[in-house]
Amino acid sequence: MSLYDDEAEQIDNFCEHLHMTKTQMKTDIQNRADHLCSVIQMRKQTLLDELENVCSANVQYYEKTRQRAKKQHKIIGDSLDFAKRATTCDFGGAGDVQLLDIYSEMTARLLHLIHQAESDLHAVEMFNIRLDVPEKRKEESHLEKLFGSLVQGNISCADVERVASFNIDLTWPVSLTITKSQDFVVVGKMGAFEASGRIMFYSHHGRLLHCHELESNRLPYDVVCLHDGSILMSDNWGQLSTYAADGSVVCTWQDMFKGIGRLAVTNKNEILVTSSEQHSVLKYTNEGDLLASLPDNTSSGDNILQEPHYVATNDNDDVIVSDFKQNCIFIFDSAGTLLLRYGQDNAIQSQLKCLFALCCDPFNNMLVADFPNDQIYLVSPSGQFLGCLLTKKNGISCPNFVTLDHAGRLFVGQYGGEILVFRYLSCLKHA
DSSP states (O other), X not given: OHHHHHHHHHHHHHHHHHHHHHHHHXXXXXXXXXHHHHHHHHXXXXXXXXXXXXXXXXXXXXXXXXXXXXXXXXXXXXXXXXXXXXXXXXXXXXXXXXXXXXXXXXXHHHHHHHHHHHHHOXXXXXXXXXXXXXXXXXXXXXXXXXXXXXXXXXXXXXXXEEEEEEEOSOSEEXXXXXXXXXXXXXXXXXXXXXXXXXXXXXXXXXXXXXXXXOOTTOOEEEEEEOTTSOEXXXXXXXXXXXXXXXXXXXXXXXXXXSSOOOEEEOTTOOEEEEETTTTEEEEEOTTSOEEEEESOHHHHSSOSOSSEEEEEXXXXXXXXXXXXXXXXXXXXXXXXXXXXXXXSSSTTTTTOSOEEEEEEOTTOOEEEEETTTTEEEEXXXXXXXXXXXXXXXXXXXXXXXXXXXXXXXXXXXXXXXXXXXXXXXXXXXXX
């Protein structure tokens, strides 16, 4: 009965997703059609203006050529008429001699005019203009490229396969990061109410390399690997500490955030750390200099984030934040502008009981750990619920964190110290 209830609930979610997709796509198709119509109208006016300009320019050219030919024609005609009249005049007894001189001079002048006119004459070419349009049989393909087409098929949540599991000496692991050498570092504490924490370095086979116990009452929040291979850890003292690959402390920056501080690293090697008491995500350089506080609440006068919990980033350097108090996921661009709020007013709201850790896969999908429900969800970049990636059937029990490495392995840390490793491949399958 429980399985059938789950199936019925999943079908309801799929139907709701289909309805939302239909509504969104109707809007997209209408907007696309309106856009293409406006482009066509603009193209029509551009062609008409271009036709008018080209034709006007060529008409002016022909008219100038006509006027020049007409002028030369008149000059030669006037000269010829003058010559005819002059040769008919009576010059008296010496007329033959005078007429011969006049005739020779006029003939020379006329020949000069004729030669000059011939040198100015040139063949007038006929100007042609036409409309270059696609072949009739290819118009549909051109339109399809411009408008797009519907791609139908089933969404596959993802392909996961459990490949390993091991236990570490931390009953309450809170974070894991993969090093440059494909080893990993885990931070946490021995129990939920333990007063001090540990940072532990393991080989990629799960063998303990280094273990460092922190000072009393100092508890780690998160750990990430920077682009240079160094390890960065946040703690409940508001500090960010950098460790070398051998486990030695490189430096510690104090007073970097207030409250709970989770970490992420952008493509530019910038450090993101949540500050639950400051209701923001702070962005630092890899040298500890503050760059920005996201989002910019000064303009709105209100706190968009109430209790930021975990933070992640994707290939676009968008900042993804889970808000523990609002039970929502917020997505901001790198400048802090809100792009998406996910988790309320949709079909998945009833399922997201407690948003814990999150990370992004290579396709910018979000993997969200739901601690009390023993599930890992997969959410698309646009906020569509793609399904439950991992459940109790996969051995999920109280997941504390989710981490992906570059080899496509998914690490899930669980209360009790168990680390599960899955082969993960996210994809969209089309019919």
